[in-house]
Amino acid sequence: MSVASVRWHGDPQDVSAIVIEQADRLFHGEVNKQRLAEADAGAWPAAIWQAVEQAGLPLALVREARGGVGLEARDALQLVRRSGYHTLPVPLAETMLAAALWTEAGGTVEGGPASLAPVVPGDAIGIERRGDSFVLSGRAARVPWATRVDRVLLHARDAGGTGYLALLPRAKAAAETLRNLANEPRETLLLDGVTLPSPAVRPAQAACAEGFLPFGALARAMQMVGAMERCLDYALAYAMERHQFGRPIGKFQAVQHMLADAAGQYAAAAAAAELGVEAYGSSDFVFAAAIAKARVGEAAGRVAEVCHQVHGAIGFTQEHPLHFATRRLWSWRDEFGHETYWQERVGRAVCGAGGEALWPMLVGS
Amino acid sequence: MLRKSLEYSRFMRALRFDAPALPSEAADARRRVRAFLAAERSAGRYVPHRSSWSTFDAEFSSRAGAAGFIGVTWPNQYGGQAQSSLVRYVITQEMLAAGAPCAAHWIADRQSGPQILRHGSERAKLLLLPRICRGECFFGIGMSEPDSGSDLAAVRTRAVKRDGGWAVNGSKIWTSNAHRVHYLIALVRTGDPGADRHGGLTQFIIDLAQPGVSVRPIHNLAGGHEFNEVFFKDYIVADDMMVGAEGQGWSMVTGELAFERSGPDRFLSDYRLLVELIERVRGRASEREAAEVGRLVSHLAALQRMSASVAGLLDRGENPNTEAALVKDVGTAFERDLPEVVRRLVPLEASLDDRDDALSETLAHVVLHAPSYTLRGGTREILRGIIARGLGLR
Numbered sequence: 137m138s139v140a141s142v143r144w145h146g147d148p149q150d151v152s153a154i155v156i157e158q159a160d161r162l163f164h165g166e167v168n169k170q171r172l173a174e175a176d177a178g179a180w181p182a183a184i185w186q187a188v189e190q191a192g193l194p195l196a197l198v199r200e201a202r203g204g205v206g207l208e209a210r211d212a213l214q215l216v217r218r219s220g221y222h223t224l225p226v227p228l229a230e231t232m233l234a235a236a237l238w239t240e241a242g243g244t245v246e247g248g249p250a251s252l253a254p255v256v257p258g259d260a261i262g263i264e265r266r267g268d269s270f271v272l273s274g275r276a277a278r279v280p281w282a283t284r285v286d287r288v289l290l291h292a293r294d295a296g297g298t299g300y301l302a303l304l305p306r307a308k309a310a311a312e313t314l315r316n317l318a319n320e321p322r323e324t325l326l327l328d329g330v331t332l333p334s335p336a337v338r339p340a341q342a343a344c345a346e347g348f349l350p351f352g353a354l355a356r357a358m359q360m361v362g363a364m365e366r367c368l369d370y371a372l373a374y375a376m377e378r379h380q381f382g383r384p385i386g387k388f389q390a391v392q393h394m395l396a397d398a399a400g401q402y403a404a405a406a407a408a409a410e411l412g413v414e415a416y417g418s419s420d421f422v423f424a425a426a427i428a429k430a431r432v433g434e435a436a437g438r439v440a441e442v443c444h445q446v447h448g449a450i451g452f453t454q455e456h457p458l459h460f461a462t463r464r465l466w467s468w469r470d471e472f473g474h475e476t477y478w479q480e481r482v483g484r485a486v487c488g489a490g491g492e493a494l495w496p497m498l499v500g501s
Numbered sequence: 502m503l504r505k506s507l508e509y510s511r512f513m514r515a516l517r518f519d520a521p522a523l524p525s526e527a528a529d530a531r532r533r534v535r536a537f538l539a540a541e542r543s544a545g546r547y548v549p550h551r552s553s554w555s556t557f558d559a560e561f562s563s564r565a566g567a568a569g570f571i572g573v574t575w576p577n578q579y580g581g582q583a584q585s586s587l588v589r590y591v592i593t594q595e596m597l598a599a600g601a602p603c604a605a606h607w608i609a610d611r612q613s614g615p616q617i618l619r620h621g622s623e624r625a626k627l628l629l630l631p632r633i634c635r636g637e638c639f640f641g642i643g644m645s646e647p648d649s650g651s652d653l654a655a656v657r658t659r660a661v662k663r664d665g666g667w668a669v670n671g672s673k674i675w676t677s678n679a680h681r682v683h684y685l686i687a688l689v690r691t692g693d694p695g696a697d698r699h700g701g702l703t704q705f706i707i708d709l710a711q712p713g714v715s716v717r718p719i720h721n722l723a724g725g726h727e728f729n730e731v732f733f734k735d736y737i738v739a740d741d742m743m744v745g746a747e748g749q750g751w752s753m754v755t756g757e758l759a760f761e762r763s764g765p766d767r768f769l770s771d772y773r774l775l776v777e778l779i780e781r782v783r784g785r786a787s788e789r790e791a792a793e794v795g796r797l798v799s800h801l802a803a804l805q806r807m808s809a810s811v812a813g814l815l816d817r818g819e820n821p822n823t824e825a826a827l828v829k830d831v832g833t834a835f836e837r838d839l840p841e842v843v844r845r846l847v848p849l850e851a852s853l854d855d856r857d858d859a860l861s862e863t864l865a866h867v868v869l870h871a872p873s874y875t876l877r878g879g880t881r882e883i884l885r886g887i888i889a890r891g892l893g894l895r
Contacts, residue, residue, distance in 0.1 A: 372892055376894070386894040387894070387895075391894075392885065392886065392889035392894050392895070393882070393886075393889070395889065395894065396830070396884075396892070397885065399891075399892060400827050400831040400834075400888070401831075403807060403824075403827045403831065404800065404803040404804065404807065404831050405803070407803045407806035407807045408799060408802060408806070410519070410520075411802055411806055427802045427803075430795060430796060430799040431802070431803045434799075475796070476792050478795070479792040479796040480791045480792040481795065482794075482796075482798050482799055483790070483792055483795030483798070484786070484791045484795070486779060486794055486798050487779055487782050487784070487786040488783075488784065490780065491778075491779035491780040491783070492776065494776065494779060494798065495598045498801065498802055499531075499594065499598075499805065500531075
């Protein structure tokens with residue numbers, strides 16, 4: 137059964153729970169230590185991608201009228217959270233966002249994995265109309281999976297500052313390949329006068345006025361919440377399994393307090409991410425996504441630290457799977473803008489409006 | 502491995518932090534309380550950066566009562582308005598954010614009144630609740646004793662049955678405002694503690710104006726007089742001033758903790774300091790200042806969501822003790838962090854005498870009171886033990 141076959145009946149919370157449970161089962165079945173190790177070594181996990189695509193997950197955020205599954209953003213983004221829990225080694229979040237944003241701009245649904253660019257604050261791509269086609273120039277660093285995906289959705293601006301979305305087949309871009317700390321491909325796109333036909337270019341919708349950063353930031357925030365949950369699962373299980381001094385280490389108050397602290401960080405992160413999810417599609421989205429990425433990123437470092445401390449030496453090895461989650465946390469917190477970038481964005485909005493304006497920003501006027 | 506770990510994660514998975522849909526009366530209450538507080542401020546009846554929910558101002562509380570902001574969830578026959586608990590949540594939020602001096606009515610509205618409503622005698626309800634609602638009758642908390650702080654089950658103050666009532670002997674300590682409130686609800690020993698030490702505890706309403714009770718002031722490190730020690734010497738309390746049944750004190754005290762711990766008073770105690778910081782850097786914030794303010798706001802927004810979510814659970818009749826402990830632990834850490842951030846950003850030597858500099862004056866007040874944030878209502882260490890139990894580690 138794919139999420140595409142789920143239709144709205146009864147309580148939306150139930151439907152959401154069904155979708156998440158199905159995706160969870162799929163991720164659990166497809167992702168294992170061997171496949172993660174292969175992806176780590178640079179292989180494209182074709183079997184995992186195929187299963188994810190067959191279930192319709194990449195089109196979760198695309199409206200039904202445009203050929204998608206038409207989940208509410210809150211449910212689609214729960215799938216992203218679960219993909220983080222399972223450290224799914226394919227660009228599901230990127231493809232979901234690219235498909236949703238491209239179809240919202242009037243583009244049509246296409247299959248296969250996709251990515252987004254630019255993804256680093258300050259990176260920009262220029263676009264210029266030349267007859268029936270468009271010419272793109274610029275450099276976008278750290279593009280997720282750029283050479284592994286079938287297409288990259290670009291956000292570009294013309295000389296007058298007008299925004300466009302452009303769908304770039306991967307063959308047309310030269311790329312420099314790096315890996316993030318979890319060995320996920322992060323590649324530099326060099327666009328040196330790449331020409332695209334006009335059907336591959338559309339005016340950017342208002343929601344993309346700031347490009348893709350807020351969308352990617354929220355997706356990474358949800359992935360991090362999922363990955364933190366995984367780390368805490370491992371740590372709580374290990375704390376009760378591992379005996380020292382004649383009892384489980386989880387019975388020691390020092391360990392309990394460390395894990396309680398991590399649980400608080402996780403809880404605050406989950407709450408902040410939910411704020412971003414709820415604001416998806418609203419005029420408050422950028423502010424809420426900024427809060428989400430800032431708060432979740434800060435929690436991610438602390439949760440990873442505590443969970444490693446609880447695991448001791450075994451958590452520092454390839455033998456225990458904790459590193460699949462923690463290496464992603466260490467990378468994801470820096471991607472699509474690190475905490476300081478988003479904190480400053482939040483702070484600018486707040487300091488511009490003044491002290492008395494903050495409260496209505498938080499709870500409504 | 503996964504199957505086993507899933508068992509441990511049930512609690513984590515359950516954390517969704519859905520925001521409760523506020524009833525329309527809540528939006529209406531928000532408007533009314535904002536208008537009330539704006540009028541209070543413009544009339545100069547309180548100064549936001551010089552007060553907080555622990556500032557005692559009986560006249561403010563009687564005006565708040567007259568305006569209908571106290572005991573709003575209680576039934577009409579006891580002076581209340583039968584409103585949803587989410588309406589009360591919005592009122593307390595707004596009072597806190599505005600720095601309103603709420604201490605006089607805070608305890609009665611938050612916990613004493615609800616206890617009396619649920620477990621008190623009809624005479625106690627009729628005698629006390631309408632006066633609480635009018636902002637004329639204030640309460641203190643009689644839990645801690647000189648040898649019983651975090652270990653509440655160790656209380657030794659004793660009540661012995663007599664004709665027509667109980668004779669109370671012993672003492673309570675850290676009783677905020679005992680010198681100016683009218684009543685306490687005291688947790689006292691009436692019987693055998695039992696193996697778990699949770700038995701034999703009973704709660705009584707103590708009238709501080711009656712003979713047999715005396716109050717000794719304890720000044721805090723900031724020079725303020727909020728704390729007291731309260732002594733009982735053959736104090737006689739009537740049978741119908743017992744709250745709940747004899748021996749039920751422990752479950753009643755722990756049952757109210759989620760209400761006491763998840764509220765916005767656990768992360769907004771020094772909110773006015775953040776307001777003053779923003780005013781100081783307004784319109785000319787450096788990158789670093791903007792980032793530090795943004796960090797604080799991201800923490801605050803998350804706490805706001807967590808607290809609202811727990812309020813929603815409480816409103817549905819659930820008892821989310823672990824979640825409430827999380828809100829208080831994370832919330833009070835934020836309260837402790839805030840003055841340190843201000844110090845890092847703004848070069849000033851804080852002073853309570855700096856009457857022309859609201860930031861300096863507020864910072865001085867907060868630095869001097871911050872140690873209490875992670876003590877009152879359950880220390881950080883007690884909370885982390887409760888959270889660890891929720892995580893399955895105890």
